[in-house]
Amino acid sequence: MNHDVPALLVKVGPSPQNHGCLGALRSLGRAGVPVYAMVEDRFTPCAVSRHLAGRFVVPTTGLEEPRALVSALLRLGRAIGRRAVAVPTDDESAVLLAENAERLAEWFTLPPVPAALPRALASKEGLRRICIEHGVPTPRAHAPADRTELLACAQDLGYPLVLKNLEAYTRVRSPVVTHTTVVRDEDELLALVGPHEAPSVLMQEYIPPTDAEDWSTHLYCGARGTPRAVFTGYKIRSWPARSGATTRACARPNPGLGRLAAQLCRRIGYSGVADLDWRWDRRDGLYKLVDFNPRVGAQFRLFESGQGIDVVRALYLDLTGQRIPRAEQSYGRMYVVGQLDLLSATVDAWREHRVPPAILPRRGTERAWLSWDDPWPAVAESVRFGGMVGRRLTRPLRAAHD
Template identity: 50%
Template sequence: MPFAVDRDVPGLIVKFGDYPLHHGGVGAIRSLGRLGVPMYAITEDRYTPAAASRYLRGAFPWRTTGAEEPERLVEGLVRIARRIGRPTVMIPTDEEAAVLIAEHQDPLADAGYLFPRVERELPRRLASKQGLHELCVEHGIPSPAAAFPQSYADIEEFAEKARFPVVAKNREAFTRRSHPAVNGTTRIATANGLRQLARGWGEKPGVILQEYLPREQAEDWIVHSYFDRDSTPRAMFTGVKVRSWPPHAGMTANAYVVDNPELADLAARFIKQTGFSGVIDLDLRFDRRDGQYKLLDFNPRMGAQFRLFENEAGIDVVRALHLDLTGRAVPEGEQRAGHRYVVENIDLPALLAYRRSGYTTPHAPSRASGTELAWWAADDPRPFFTMLARFVRPGAKHLYQLWQTNRRGSTSGPGV
């Protein structure tokens, strides 16, 4: 590698909630661990794939739901900092962790943690579907037309005027802290279907109703980047999503690196306007009807598929984060165009579903220049086998449930 990291500064994977099969956390442990950085992680127990990695110096078993009081979570992080005993770079893998860090910067910094400093409320606003939409409107960034009903009467009014199908999403990212109104992205085919579904949303529906961007006229793109304290990109990557699970509405199962300067410029401009600092994972949909890239989701943290992206100097967003926070230069370089990323345990069912639908991604290269697997690594095989052991029976049942939810009648299907 044409760069040297500070091996005296460990990294800590920070996650809240019960999702032990998280390939992104394993990828971050490997990425920095291979450079000699001591890696630690918060895990559900001692038998998760992350805990099994040869590159993990220590696991902190701590089963959380994401619904705990923030003060309790901060206290737990402070105790972990004392056990590590030296300055440590925080690497959040979910919105709960990213927002908690932003909103409690002083006590975490006093404990010795290193993280990008950002306006306290910004990550929460970016992670919120409503907050993101408002920021897009404010800064002239294309996004799907949206409504934010405050009552059932608002939904009735929307149903009379809207063009169907539409998409319903939970308004806030923190659905684990309450009862989510919808199970992920939900396509609603008719006005009556909306009225029927909305009866279970209570007096104050916590949803966003969004225009449906038909998959036949659209293409899914992703942007991963790291921005420094001046909101300047130190590592910028663009790619196209080939498959996701559940189909067209879930996590990335297969993706390619594809150069897209227009998309990179749009992301850099938006980050500069908002003043964000840190790692980002953006989901956008290119709408062929009007030729615009529309921002769907802003994750103010590392994305699970971040290892798809690496530049010629060997930099990914996690390495850029560690280098910058430890006062070292982040080497520049072109991204490895044509590289492919595959999540082994969900790509096969996704492939079968996409073949049935006939959907293809025009910008996906016909042949990969190389493939990065989410779970398997010859130098670190134990996370793969641990994933299989935890996934085979409950995982197969979960995949089936997701698929059933995604295909069920008028209130489900491919979404934005």
């Protein structure tokens, strides 16, 4: 790999414990690429990685005007001093880069994705419409306009149902839920929505775990949606349990699902890195698309080809004019997010009245935080995680004192 061109990891909003960002940093850094990162402070896991060429403390909130964020990125480009490959690590940064690509082109190299497409894909309602237009199965869903429609949609879908924040920036500006949430009844629904008269949520059909399997496809697509690297994997556990982000997954072959994802990207002309979440519904035998993340997925390091190419390296090679080696996906790899996987395994065992399974990673497992050649991010994450747990445990005491 010719690694003369630097890369910048872009993020919008507070997410200091973004292990996808750390994975991208390590992947490119180990290949010799000078990697720069936007960080919330000097002690985030990314900020203390040995693979980091430079950090920029830019504690964004997601409430900033796009013009201000673009100006900040241009300042970072001038500070790097060379044109860099920009790597989006969250939906908001993917939308920002695509919609302002022309202005950012002076300092950054970006995939030629249609400007409005990442926002449409990151929108839960936008994705639903794209799936309908292109004949891709997706769970039944509604985006209610007001509280009256909210209750009517709930009756149509039936309980339990799944509730998601509707748009890319909703989660950082005015989230209705903190993550994908399973709602059991009307009282729980109204408690979550609160006083919002026009809640920005998507209500989605619930597919029970007994009738489903969770799969993912990670891709890099070049110009005009041409798939250049396609990977498939199976989600074993998540946190929050059964509804949140992946905490343990395995790389498994699924050629049909890989073709389905690649065909969709080609039809819509998507270019760049993508992380697609699917739920296989045993009731009708269909893979249903539940999320399309137009950026680096948190667990993308699960996936590699036989020549060590992941989607971030494929992006870098393509945008710097280099050939992406053709090789088959390496199957059997495992990906684990340490302490969150322990929590998920414990909750699952408690719900099912059984002993928790063995959670020690087997040889060859990719860990989200721990790496013997880059130990400090795991230390930084442990400190932050411990502080978060401590604050949550003492919250009732602090509330009572107030």
